[in-house]
Amino acid sequence: MGKVFGYPEFDDKGEKILTTYDNDYKDMMMDIRVFRMSEGQVKEFVKPKEEMAVLLLKGKLKYSWNGQEKEVYRKDVFTDGLYALHVCKNTRVTVTAESDAEILVQCTDNEKEFDAKFYDPDNTPWIYSCKDKFGGTAKRRVSTAFDHETAPYSNMVLGEVLNDPGNWSGYIPHTHPQPETYYFLFDRPEGFGASFVGDEVFKSVDGSFSAIPGGKVHPQSCAPGFQMYTCWMIRHLPGNPWTDRIDDERYTWLYDYKG
Numbered sequence: 001m002g003k004v005f006g007y008p009e010f011d012d013k014g015e016k017i018l019t020t021y022d023n024d025y026k027d028m029m030m031d032i033r034v035f036r037m038s039e040g041q042v043k044e045f046v047k048p049k050e051e052m053a054v055l056l057l058k059g060k061l062k063y064s065w066n067g068q069e070k071e072v073y074r075k076d077v078f079t080d081g082l083y084a085l086h087v088c089k090n091t092r093v094t095v096t097a098e099s100d101a102e103i104l105v106q107c108t109d110n111e112k113e114f115d116a117k118f119y120d121p122d123n124t125p126w127i128y129s130c131k132d133k134f135g136g137t138a139k140r141r142v143s144t145a146f147d148h149e150t151a152p153y154s155n156m157v158l159g160e161v162l163n164d165p166g167n168w169s170g171y172i173p174h175t176h177p178q179p180e181t182y183y184f185l186f187d188r189p190e191g192f193g194a195s196f197v198g199d200e201v202f203k204s205v206d207g208s209f210s211a212i213p214g215g216k217v218h219p220q221s222c223a224p225g226f227q228m229y230t231c232w233m234i235r236h237l238p239g240n241p242w243t244d245r246i247d248d249e250r251y252t253w254l255y256d257y258k259g
Contacts, residue, residue, distance in 0.1 A: 010036055014036035015033060016036075018034065027213050028211050030106060030108045032106050032181055034103070037100065050110060052093065052105060053145070054093055054105050060098040060101065061101050064096070070118055084145050114151075117151075124144065126141040127142050128141050138169065139164040140161050141162040143159060144159040145158040146158055158232075160230065162227060163227060163230070165223075165226055166222060166225070172254050173219045175248065176234075176244075177237060178237050180235075181210065182212070182218075182231070183208075183233075184205070184209065184230055185228075186228055
């Protein structure tokens, strides 16, 4: 089994590598990278055998694909909602930074062809969850761009979670057979939390990530005083797509806990 947590840095070209098909996190079965772009910079992506999602984390960006264009602005992940473009293999995507910007690019193998779809806060709104559960200690907003229900042609899931300060996420402890990657950001540079992967615990900090093998429980917590953002990305297994979590039965009594 490969590594399950990482603290990557941007290289001198503004690229941060999370998971690839052959690095220490290859069990994720996805290629996930984050790019810093300076104003005026242009990047072009085309994947002959992979589907791809290009998620804006912050800044003003122009997306161009299949003769279409979309200009969007996201101050940061804590202020504005989700913007992402999802395309199939052999689709050329050009992004132009109209200010300094950061993007996350998620890819995985997929031979299927499908129509490109652009996600924004209107069709992918934040939904508050767990406000009245677990004694009010797991309040979070969730935004799911696409999953097996809405995009059965995809081999991936892409979504975002924004935790209230001092709250838990992914609670109660749960598992699923499919591998999942979390990319963490905090609203202050000294922000931190705890990331559980099975029986191991890691300090989650701004720009870190968790690579969760199938079958491992993986709750998260955020320290008081900080908002924690998580980009969550799941890779479906052949013939076994992710559709729901499997709760650890030792903790299901917490659904009735009022605190």
